Amino acid sequence: MFIRSYLRASTIEQDANRANDALEQFAADHGQVVASTYTENASGTEANRSELLRLLKDARKGDVLLVESIDRLSRMEDSDWRMLKTTIDSKGLRIVALDLPTSHLALRVTQGDEFTSRMLGAINNMMIEMMAAIARKDYQQRRERQAQGIAKAKSSGAYKGRPIDSDLHKRVRELLAANLGIRATARHAGCSTTTVLKIRDQVQQLS
Template identity: 45%
Template sequence: MKLRAEIDAKQVRIVALDLPTSWNLAAPADEFTSRMFSAVNNMMLDVLAAVARKDYEDRRRRQSEGAARAKAAGLYKGRPANTSRNAAITAMLRDGRTWSQIMSATGCSRTLLAKLTREQRDPSASQSAMS
């Protein structure tokens, strides 16, 4: 709805080739006709936005269902860990380098760094995270 409010505030008119009711917005018309076509177009935009959102959610749901089925069948294991990078990060942690230094040197995320720090402190944590 934020985008819709911005469109209304700037009085932008959306004209689509495959939406004939939008063509009338481009042509000058009387006040009543202009408001009528504006209302119809706003309704169409709302419907199209709802359909697009539903389609997006359906695709995401199907993707996660497929991944869950593949995991259950033992076919999907996710992205493998970058063991050489993780070993370098662990060595830097042992050497006492700061997180900022490690992140800039390796390009790793703060989340990965926290995970490797936890695993270094408690090696059993990496085994429980894998299960």
């Protein structure tokens, strides 16, 4: 059994490797080892994540995609999630999440047990869909609360905006000046493509 773990954090300030030990221990507890690890700092709302795409490219039928939770895999809009899930299914990958007990059985079902595999697949797919929907709703609610908080702070004159990460901005500007593309710049700088586009637009406005 080939287990590919996927680790993600939303921003460069967060530690994407935080759950690595937990994933490796989980695999060991089930008599398995993590054979390959893919780590990145990117928003779960984005579909074009370089390490996730690399994992999908490397994957073979029967491999396990191990994550801490489904929200590490997706906080995407429904249409983007559908495309990702279709790709995962077409590759023959089995999703296993630490916080989704129904998925853990995938590590113990033999390939010859067709009935159990099909039943497990049906139940697990339903739970994965539910968790993905919850992850998206949680993201939207947090964004709404954040917007409400900012609006309230602005009305009282207390809002100062998010502090600018000068080192990150400098790095992005340097990469863009070296003619790297948006995605390549985001990958090397360890930030989202949205951040790169904002910095690029700021540079263009000043030039």
